[in-house]
Amino acid sequence: MTTLHRAAGERFTLELTLNGQRRSGQAEPRMLLCDFLRHELQAFGVHVGCEHGVCGACTILVDGRAVRSCTQYAPQADGAEIVTVEGLAEPGTLNEVQRAFARHHALQCGFCTPGILCSVTHFLRETPRPDEQQVRDMLSGHICRCTGYASIVTAILEAAAAMSRDA
Amino acid sequence: MKPVAFDYYRPQALAEAVALLSDMGDEAAILAGGMTLGPMLNLRVARPRAIIDISRIPVLKTISVHSNVVLTGAGVIQNDALGSDVIQRELPLLAMALPWVGHFQTRNRGTLGGSVAHADPSAEIPLALITCGGTVVLQSRRGQRRVPAREFFVGVLMTQRRSDEIVTALEWPRSAPDASHAFAEIAQRHGDFAIAAVACSVRLDRLDQVEELSLGVGGVEGRPVAIQVNSFVGRPAGEIATDLSEHAAGSLTPMEDHLVSADYRTALTKVLVGRAVNSALEMIRQRRDHLQ
Numbered sequence: 001m002t003t004l005h006r007a008a009g010e011r012f013t014l015e016l017t018l019n020g021q022r023r024s025g026q027a028e029p030r031m032l033l034c035d036f037l038r039h040e041l042q043a044f045g046v047h048v049g050c051e052h053g054v055c056g057a058c059t060i061l062v063d064g065r066a067v068r069s070c071t072q073y074a075p076q077a078d079g080a081e082i083v084t085v086e087g088l089a090e091p092g093t094l095n096e097v098q099r100a101f102a103r104h105h106a107l108q109c110g111f112c113t114p115g116i117l118c119s120v121t122h123f124l125r126e127t128p129r130p131d132e133q134q135v136r137d138m139l140s141g142h143i144c145r146c147t148g149y150a151s152i153v154t155a156i157l158e159a160a161a162a163m164s165r166d167a
Numbered sequence: 168m169k170p171v172a173f174d175y176y177r178p179q180a181l182a183e184a185v186a187l188l189s190d191m192g193d194e195a196a197i198l199a200g201g202m203t204l205g206p207m208l209n210l211r212v213a214r215p216r217a218i219i220d221i222s223r224i225p226v227l228k229t230i231s232v233h234s235n236v237v238l239t240g241a242g243v244i245q246n247d248a249l250g251s252d253v254i255q256r257e258l259p260l261l262a263m264a265l266p267w268v269g270h271f272q273t274r275n276r277g278t279l280g281g282s283v284a285h286a287d288p289s290a291e292i293p294l295a296l297i298t299c300g301g302t303v304v305l306q307s308r309r310g311q312r313r314v315p316a317r318e319f320f321v322g323v324l325m326t327q328r329r330s331d332e333i334v335t336a337l338e339w340p341r342s343a344p345d346a347s348h349a350f351a352e353i354a355q356r357h358g359d360f361a362i363a364a365v366a367c368s369v370r371l372d373r374l375d376q377v378e379e380l381s382l383g384v385g386g387v388e389g390r391p392v393a394i395q396v397n398s399f400v401g402r403p404a405g406e407i408a409t410d411l412s413e414h415a416a417g418s419l420t421p422m423e424d425h426l427v428s429a430d431y432r433t434a435l436t437k438v439l440v441g442r443a444v445n446s447a448l449e450m451i452r453q454r455r456d457h458l459q
Contacts, residue, residue: 003183008172008216029175029218032209051168052206056272065246065275071205072276075175076198076220119272140358141270 019087027074034058034069045085056142059115066122085114100159108146170208174217189308192330202277203285241280263350264295270358284334289361289386298366298383302338307331320390349446351439361386363435367443412437
């Protein structure tokens with residue numbers, strides 16, 4: 001057994017899987033995971049809002065789970081499987097949830113949207129046929145200042161129904 | 168904001184983590200899920216010289232059932248606990264408290280032990296632990312120490328943990344099969360810090376008198392408080408709710424902050440105790456109707 005040590009202020013090479021591809025970049029211990037993904041790996045779909053875990057904009061999938069990327073530090077993601085909004089559908093296409101968001105105007109400025117789409121991906125895997133209350137509980141972890149949430153709830157419920165019909 | 172520069176250590180075994188903490192003491196912070204330490208680091212409220220990341224130590228992630236207790240490793244993730252059959256069956260009070268802990272996205276990373284070690288006065292997991300009379304297990308180079316949860320929490324973000332100790336596990340008494348439980352909370356928005364929260368467990372005898380009762384209140388004082396309820400044992404269950412509400416509210420000295428006055432916390436305590444007790448008793452009635 002060994003303890004991994006990364007010295008304060010020293011840069012090291014961090015390797016992880018981003019949207020199915022093995023990637024690496026330079027980090028120091030205190031670097032926020034969201035900053036690593038944006039600045040080193042150009043995953044600009046990771047939006048950085050409050051930087052203390054409250055607003056939900058930076059939510060990504062780490063090993064399949066929807067989590068904040070602003071309250072994790074780069075060395076913690078060593079070897080992780082990360083999916084950001086860029087990896088939720090084939091490039092140039094939209095998935096079922098994204099199409100429902102477009103149909104129902106579930107976004108205006110779009111700042112909160114990538115985080116919500118990542119959350120919904122994990123949420124619907126665990127809860128394929130949610131009711132409105134369950135969707136609203138899940139959405140309580142995201143702040144959207146444009147929509148008032150109603151259109152987001154409608155889009156998620158419609159996408160969930162369509163996806164479980166197809167399944 | 169960004170945290171101060173820190174050394175990062177990731178031990179793979181508990182003994183290594185204990186040795187590191189023993190050397191660094193107060194200068195190091197233990198990082199598990201980071202749902203409370205992360206914000207404190209980013210806001211620079213916490214400025215540790217070193218971070219010891221215990222999130223990849225397998226022994227801290229286990230849940231085990233013993234004759235009288237369930238032992239949950241400090242690193243068990245809150246959503247994993249919520250999805251655990253063992254916890255649903257053996258620790259129904261914890262299972263009822265967990266959906267109130269933060270949000271789906273924070274429960275996916277936050278841990279049981281992290282919430283206890285941090286000791287926010289409004290946190291639900293500490294409240295469930297003191298209500299059921301659980302124990303906090305600590306490890307240092309000097310050995311293992313077990314502290315009853317009702318003594319562990321001292322005040323706002325203050326516990327009996329010494330600077331060289333790691334919270335390694337929580338010990339929860341198994342729920343009796345005929346016990347009934349309830350959890351009630353009021354926050355500004357779902358997932359926000361509780362203004363007041365109440366946990367309650369009750370067992371009745373054949374005459375519907377209270378045989379066992381425990382009641383905990385969180386968010387009102389600087390730490391979760393187990394209310395002294397001995398005088399309610401033996402009383403007919405149907406008539407305790409109002410008295411218990413008054414009794415609980417009367418035994419607390421509520422905090423006051425920029426949003427909530429002490430009087431409002433007292434008023435909420437009364438309402439929530441009533442709701443929790445009535446909901447626990449209703450569950451007993453439904454269970455009996457179902458059996459008949």
